[in-house]
Amino acid sequence: MITAWKDAMNRFVTTAALLVLGTTAALAQSPAGDAEKGANVFKKCMACHAVGEGAKNKVGPELNGIIGRKMGSVEGFAYSDTLKEHNAKGDVWTAEVLSAYLENPKGYMPGVKMVFAGLPKESDRLNLEAYLGQFNADGTKK
């Protein structure tokens, strides 16, 4: 009698533990994007943008610490009036705004002088943000 109850309890505990493990594994995989895949997406930006230690402005400004960075704020880069206006208003590149911008740069922000068609796939944008999110404002990795 007691043995049967213990068996049942053991099975219950094991099942519960497996459920918790399964959920944790699923959660560990799902957040945002995959930085390694994002590095590959960033190749589309590299003609114009640099990121990492010692990154310089190219055709576009360097992108260190871009998520959470104030718009149009890189010293010495000649921004369009559009980005200068956003800077004056104190607007910030949050992950959501950056994703909406990258989906369709000129559609989202008319007047911006970035010649890039956009990244229609959400997975590309999430992976790219995971990649860019690794860099601190000084270009070191988090």
Ligand code: HEC
């Ligand atoms: C053909 C060149 C070109 C390509 C390709 C390009 N950009 Fe840009 N990008 C620019 C220019 C130029 C600006 C400045 C726009 C302005 O001043 O209106 C800019 C601005 C930006 C800004 C705003 C930066 C700030 O300091 O406010 C972000 C963010 C950005 N680009 C991200 C990207 C990402 C990510 C990609 C790749 C998916 C990309 N760009 C592809 C030229 C480019």
